[in-house]
Amino acid sequence: MNFYNSTHRHYCGIDLHARSLYVCILDQQGETLLHKEIPAKPEPLLNLLEPYLDDLVIGAECMHCWYWIADFCEDQGIVFILGHALYMKAIHGGKTKNDRVDSYKIAALIRGGNFPLAYVYPRSMRATRDLLRRRTGLVRHGGDLKAHVVNTTSQYNLPPNKVNLKNVSAREQLGRTFDDPLVQRHIDLDMAVLECYHRELSQVEWLLEKQAKKHQPTYYHLLKTIPGVDIGRILALTILYEVGDIRRFESVQKFASYSRLIICKAESAGKTYGTQGNKIGNAHLKWAFSEAAVLYLRGNPGAQKLLQRLQKRMGKAKALSALAHKLGRAVYFMLKNEKVFDEQRFLTS
Template sequence: MVMPSYSKSKFFCGIDLHKDNMFVCLIDNTGKIIFHKRIPARYSELKAVIGFYLKDCVIGIESTYNYYWLQDACQADNVTFLLGHALYMGIGNYKQKDDDKDSFRIAELLKNGNFPVAYAFPPELRELRDLLRERLKYVRCRASLYCRFKGKVDQYFGYLEKFDGSLIRSYAKREEFINSLKSPSLKLIFSHLHHYIFFFDQGIESLEKDIWKKMVTDYPLSMKILNSIPGIGDILSMSILLEIGKLDRFDSVQNFSSYCRVVNPARNSNNKRVDNKNCKSGNVYLKWAFSQGACLLIRNSPQIKIMFNKKVSAKGKRVALATMKHKLAVAVYNMLNKKTMFDINLFVKSMS
């Protein structure tokens, strides 16, 4: 067994990170504990207690919501930083659990070369990715406001054709409807909903423009490649690229498909299904992007729609959609890897 390069360091630091403090365990390559104590969650505090050892030290933490600042500080100080996969870190836990045992266990995993390394996004990509994720949250908030506006219309006036389907998104239609109301209380209800929707419209549009400018400047070829897929626009292209990060972090298209959650994680024993674990292991945003992309691809390409309908007749709609998502993910991986545009004939051939 080839030991990973990080296990050849002289010192190993396991950190159990919390919001306002962190339990630090520093050991050497013989397993001797050098420092084992809780300190405030600041890099200056960490450097004050183990700064002498940082030159030849590996720092490892379990993936938490608040690790960004520590990653950035370590990279700025040229200290090796490793992020632990939260799921696999839980395997082989001690019977008793507390912060000092967790930090010591992380340090031991680093020393023994068994630390389950997760991908820590580069700061420049991570910030842009988080900005796009914020945009998705705003879109969902706006969608809930649409539902509340439409629900109030149905509640007080029944079905109105002017607000059927996507017509409720029209600023002018909503404004015209509010001006026609006679009840001051109703006018106030709908006015507030209308203004909140408009507020989110402006915020979402502004975010999209800022992210798009950055993406077409830094990744023009990748954006062009993904935009060549029928139905895949700028938003889905940006989502896919920013959630992938660096494509070379995936050893194969199989690993990429698994990460995108477009393959079935079969868990069988003696020709029987054991359980449904690992169904949510992977990136939920990429799963959403490829689910949306598959539906848009079917809608915008008559040739692919014919092939999809054949799959529906043979296997059912659920299996056909799952196959479409998987094939789209494989196509995106190969296109970005080989830097080629979408070939509809090749895609149809892969579906047959």
């Protein structure tokens, strides 16, 4: 966990909401210079901050509406820092919690050097990353629709449909499966949504790949050199856009932690009390490296032998996690040193 510890003349904490902001500004001595609620618009905020712009830092919690505040600060040349929501325990604790108290606590955390930092994702790549995340959610919903078709077929004791629903002919074939028109309407609805997803997502994927070649062409080329990831280009895109800039990670350990590839132990007085904090980190990277590990094993005898060696020590589930961790470490050094994937070194190290 990193904390912001730079000194300024003015420290501004903002409690963010969709339609309003509660702003608190402290000076170096901790005196409250301003404490006010305003509409969530750039003009009122700029008017409020204008007397303090000579040396100001603004901090806000990492909630859904921080984008425009970060862009506003970038345009005005103001230092902006983003607070890690899960680490900001000081805000959520205490007897009293309201917008006024929260904004003051944010400013006080910044002034005291206890403000836990989250990554301010670059504006130029932010929309593409969000579009990729949206695409992942829609694909998973498409998987639910396909599972619904399978379950409905079993529900009415019909032979399993061994068809690939990615194909138009397969989707048309399911239009004549059930005698009951209402049951058939269920399936027709699933097929209509899948048809829409197939048409739209193919265009989205083309656009995402085009953007990746513009934003981070070197990263994209390097990630495509990993066997298995080349099979699923979406994994390469996911890793690229969730990482952003590999230089923001000081070490491979911090990158592995951010990617949820490590076990977080809870210890006290030499005793282990299980794990905690396993949900802190990037869930998208965790998924991408787990999928990449499975794809890497397909048709790869060397990788399968490596998995077998790991299984002898820790079992299959932990062995797959260890392989995902190993891939994550490899990706860190690939992107940092701008080197292609060295499979021989990967399998023997």
